[in-house]
Amino acid sequence: MKLLEKIKDPHDLKKLSIKEMEFLAQEIRQFILENVAETGGHLASNLGVVELTLAIHYVFDSPIDKIIWDVGHQSYVHKILTSRKELFSTLRRFGGLSGFPKRSESIHDVFETGHSSTSLSAALGMAKARDLKKEKYNVIAVIGDGALTGGMALEALNDAGRLESNLIIILNDNEMSIAPNVGAMSSYLSKIRSNPRYKKVKKIVSKLLHSFPWCGNWLAEKIEKLKNSFKYLFVSGVLFEELGYTYMGPVDGHDLPMLVRYLNQVKQIQGPTLIHVVTQKGKGYYYSETNPVQYHGVSPFDLKKGKRKDLHSNGLITFSDTLGLYLVHLARQFPELTAITAAMPQGTGLVHFQKAYPHRFFDVGIAEQHAVTFAAGMAANGLKPVVAVYSTFLQRAYDQILHDVCRQNLPIIFAIDRAGLVGEDGDTHHGVFDISFLRHIPNLIIMTPKNTEELKNMLDFALKANCPVAIRYPKETSKKLADLPSGPIHNFDWEVLQDGREVAILATGSMVENALDTANFLNNYGIYPTVVNARIIKPLDRILLDNLAYNNFSLLVTMEDNVIQGGFGSAVNEYIIGLHESIKVINIGISDKFIEHGTIQELKASLNLDTVSLAEKILNHTDKGVLYATPEKRKS
Numbered sequence: 355m356k357l358l359e360k361i362k363d364p365h366d367l368k369k370l371s372i373k374e375m376e377f378l379a380q381e382i383r384q385f386i387l388e389n390v391a392e393t394g395g396h397l398a399s400n401l402g403v404v405e406l407t408l409a410i411h412y413v414f415d416s417p418i419d420k421i422i423w424d425v426g427h428q429s430y431v432h433k434i435l436t437s438r439k440e441l442f443s444t445l446r447r448f449g450g451l452s453g454f455p456k457r458s459e460s461i462h463d464v465f466e467t468g469h470s471s472t473s474l475s476a477a478l479g480m481a482k483a484r485d486l487k488k489e490k491y492n493v494i495a496v497i498g499d500g501a502l503t504g505g506m507a508l509e510a511l512n513d514a515g516r517l518e519s520n521l522i523i524i525l526n527d528n529e530m531s532i533a534p535n536v537g538a539m540s541s542y543l544s545k546i547r548s549n550p551r552y553k554k555v556k557k558i559v560s561k562l563l564h565s566f567p568w569c570g571n572w573l574a575e576k577i578e579k580l581k582n583s584f585k586y587l588f589v590s591g592v593l594f595e596e597l598g599y600t601y602m603g604p605v606d607g608h609d610l611p612m613l614v615r616y617l618n619q620v621k622q623i624q625g626p627t628l629i630h631v632v633t634q635k636g637k638g639y640y641y642s643e644t645n646p647v648q649y650h651g652v653s654p655f656d657l658k659k660g661k662r663k664d665l666h667s668n669g670l671i672t673f674s675d676t677l678g679l680y681l682v683h684l685a686r687q688f689p690e691l692t693a694i695t696a697a698m699p700q701g702t703g704l705v706h707f708q709k710a711y712p713h714r715f716f717d718v719g720i721a722e723q724h725a726v727t728f729a730a731g732m733a734a735n736g737l738k739p740v741v742a743v744y745s746t747f748l749q750r751a752y753d754q755i756l757h758d759v760c761r762q763n764l765p766i767i768f769a770i771d772r773a774g775l776v777g778e779d780g781d782t783h784h785g786v787f788d789i790s791f792l793r794h795i796p797n798l799i800i801m802t803p804k805n806t807e808e809l810k811n812m813l814d815f816a817l818k819a820n821c822p823v824a825i826r827y828p829k830e831t832s833k834k835l836a837d838l839p840s841g842p843i844h845n846f847d848w849e850v851l852q853d854g855r856e857v858a859i860l861a862t863g864s865m866v867e868n869a870l871d872t873a874n875f876l877n878n879y880g881i882y883p884t885v886v887n888a889r890i891i892k893p894l895d896r897i898l899l900d901n902l903a904y905n906n907f908s909l910l911v912t913m914e915d916n917v918i919q920g921g922f923g924s925a926v927n928e929y930i931i932g933l934h935e936s937i938k939v940i941n942i943g944i945s946d947k948f949i950e951h952g953t954i955q956e957l958k959a960s961l962n963l964d965t966v967s968l969a970e971k972i973l974n975h976t977d978k979g980v981l982y983a984t985p986e987k988r989k990s
Contacts, residue, residue: 356381363437364411364462372611375412379404379610383638385442386430391657393445394778395453396427398636398646399498402528402607406496406631407431409613410524413621414492420464420480424473424497424507426454426782427651428526429463436462446778448952448960454782468782469747470720471504473497474523478510481519492522492621499527500697503719514626515598522620523599523628526607528635528646594628603630608637647700670836673827676806677769678703680813681740682710688817690738694718696725702742702771722747726754726766733764738817742769745785745826746776756795759822763797766823767816773802773826774864774915775944775958780951785826786944789862790920792824793892799823800891801843802863805831808840808889815843828864828915835867848895854884857909857972858902862888862922865913865942868958872968879969881976883911891922894929903935909975910939913968918943940975942968 357374358381360366370378382404390397408431410421416436423429433451434442438460444450455463465476477495484491501507502525514521591601600623605616613631620627635650636642641660642649654663671679685691685707693707697720708715718725722743729739748755748770759766773785792800799821803809809827816823838851851866852873861869866887873883884907886898902910910930912923923941930939942963949957958964962971 358382358385358434358439361435361439364416364435367408367412367435370412372614375408376405376610379408380638382408382431382434385434385439387639387657389442389445390430390652391655392443393447394651394653394655395446396430396650397639397652398642398649399428399528400430401637401639401642402633402635403428403496403526404431404637405608405610405613406524406526406633407435409610409617410494410496411435413614413617414494417461417464419492419494420477421462422465422473422477422480422493422495423455423467424495424501425470426467428496428498429455432462433460436460446780446951448950448956450951452780452951453778454780466782468780469750470501471497471507473501474507474510474514477521477523478514478517478519481514481521482517485519492520494522494524496524496526499525499529500720503697503721505721505723511594511597518598518625520624521626523626525603525628525630526633527604527630528607528633591628591630598626600625600627601630602627604632605629607631607633668830668833670831670833671806672703672830673803673806673809674701674703674771674829675706676703676809677742677771677813678706680810681707684813684817685711685714688738690736691817692716692732692737692739694725694729694739694741696720696722696743696747698742698744698747701744702769704742722751723754726751727758729766730754730758730762730764733759733766734762738765738767740767740769742771744772744783745770745774745788746772746783748788749791752791755792755798755822760795760797763821765820767813768822768824770824770826772829774828775949775954776829777954777957778951781948784944784949786916786949788824788826789891789914789916789922790924793920793922793925797821798892799846801825802889802891803827803840804849804863804866804887804889805835805838805840811840811842812889826863832864832867834870843890846890846893846895848898849887849889850884850898851887852883852885854882856907857881857883857911857976858886858907859883859911859913859972860886860888860922860926861913862891862915864915865963868963868965868968869913871965872972875965875969876972879973881973883972888912888922892925894925896929899926899929900933903930903933903937907937909972910937911972912939912941912943914941914943916943917946919946938975940971942971 357378383401386400423432438451441451446453452459454468455466457463457466467473473495474497477493481493497507594601602616606612616629620629635646655661656663681693692714693704694716695702695704696718699705699708699717718728725741729741732739770788773788776783776785792798801812803812812825816825859869859873869885873885876883912926914922916922918941921943923943927939930937945961
């Protein structure tokens with residue numbers, strides 16, 4: 355019987371010897387590999403924390419002790435050990451296990467994460483709540499060295515050192531976030547990893563000097579200064595100690611006996627403590643060890659060959675790669691063009707630009723706020739920066755967009771990747787709020803292409819615009835839309851894809867395909883809608899809206915992959931109300947709730963955004979009656 359089969363909850367670990375746990379670590383790695391090869395998910399980060407997670411659960415008592423995983427994409431081992439092993443075949447699938455900590459899944463998931471650099475603030479809040487309630491338990495935050503570059507983590511690090519509560523921070527140092535880490539903090543941690551620890555030397559010197567009984571206060575002070583100077587000489591942990599932490603490490607994150615020993619020591623220390631653990635991202639699988647960036651997040655793959663199965667690939671170039679490659683082309687014409695990413699050069703497609711123009715490419719680390727204001731400084735000094743960022747992460751830089759960019763009307767292009775529903779990563783990653791939090795900001799143009807060719811046209815337009823421009827797009831383009839011609843952008847005009855009468859469907863971005871399918875479906879019921887690619891969300895094409903309102907169209911339907919509240923449909927409503935016309939408008943988009951994980955097709959069906967559901971909504975607002983399975987069964 356395998357050891358893993360005996361583990362039903364974390365308490366079962368405490369029955370094992372250290373040697374047995376080392377065998378268990380091997381079984382868990384194999385379990386993760388076999389399951390993620392089928393479901394897809396975050397692979398390299400989880401393979402790297404097997405021993406660390408085992409040691410944490412062996413030493414601490416979850417859920418009494420609170421364990422918070424920063425970002426959460428390294429929580430698979432934690433889930434396996436906390437009674438969810440049998441559900442792993444459903445990982446990231448509709449109705450199944452989330453790929454991130456989820457409070458509704460388990461009492462062991464004490465805080466939900468999905469964005470980086472939040473764990474220290476949450477852990478400190480829990481620790482202070484514990485203190486105020488006079489309770490006794492440990493609070494442990496596990497944060498990666500990449501996440502430690504985030505401003506929020508540094509703010510919490512500073513505050514925790516001041517408040518002096520008992521708090522355990524485990525720095526999981528694998529030298530990477532998603533891409534290789536950059537910046538001063540990364541360099542500092544590299545020095546700690548590569549230099550000998552000073553504590554042994556400091557202890558010897560301290561013991562020697564204090565052996566002289568005739569030391570007065572003056573000499574004692576000099577001794578203390580001499581002791582402290584050893585910190586700077588040997589580097590190890592001095593930054594954290596100066597902030598008020600007891601620093602321990604670096605510790606080999608794959609040495610279980612050593613991890614258990616250190617964690618047991620940490621439990622006895624009063625005040626904030628930071629234990630520095632060095633791990634290897636992707637450990638135990640050749641392909642992820644040699645290429646941890648590619649194996650950070652994976653689609654289902656062939657475990658033996660390490661190759662993607664391409665179950666969902668349509669063979670078309672993605673919007674992300676289109677962005678990176680076309681920026682390389684534009685950079686030859688525009689020497690002032692620069693590209694900025696927040697630790698996502700590969701995911702955003704900017705890796706192409708990075709290779710071609712390394713001195714005009716800037717990876718600022720996990721620091722979206724800094725990325726935007728950094729771009730603002732460039733733009734204020736005559737450059738044309740492109741900030742490429744996932745929609746869900748752009749939320750973190752809202753104030754910088756409003757205050758530092760748009761208020762000054764600076765010419766920055768925001769390339770907003772993964773807009774709309776993103777699928778298996780779930781509610782922390784869906785990009786369904788960006789229209790709503792950007793649309794009301796003055797000076798900002800918002801565009802959304804139907805295909806990659808139109809993205810190029812929008813980049814051409816944006817580079818010549820002397821104002822901020824946001825271009826939002828999904829991860830991949832559809833085959834149906836890929837072949838549609840796309841002309842240049844003139845005067846913020848929309849594009850009529852299909853002429854019709856009475857009903858007009860105004861669709862944005864990825865919903866253009868749904869609009870075309872719905873219109874064709876409605877033809878069977880005697881309804882022939884006009885279909886419009888509303889490619890400019892702000893400003894609206896008022897000329898086209900006026901033509902629809904004044905030319906016998908009785909129903910306008912807006913379709914968007916954003917929440918309805920404050921989105922594209924809301925903008926159309928505001929304009930139509932101002933016309934004082936009797937035309938009816940219905941808005942279709944994401945409902946007022948957080949959307950779970952699943953394939954995009956499953957999620958659209960669950961949100962009634964599939965073709966049949968969309969057609970039924972439209973029919974119910976016409977005099978054609980209610981939709982049934984076939985035209986013959988429709989009510990007259």
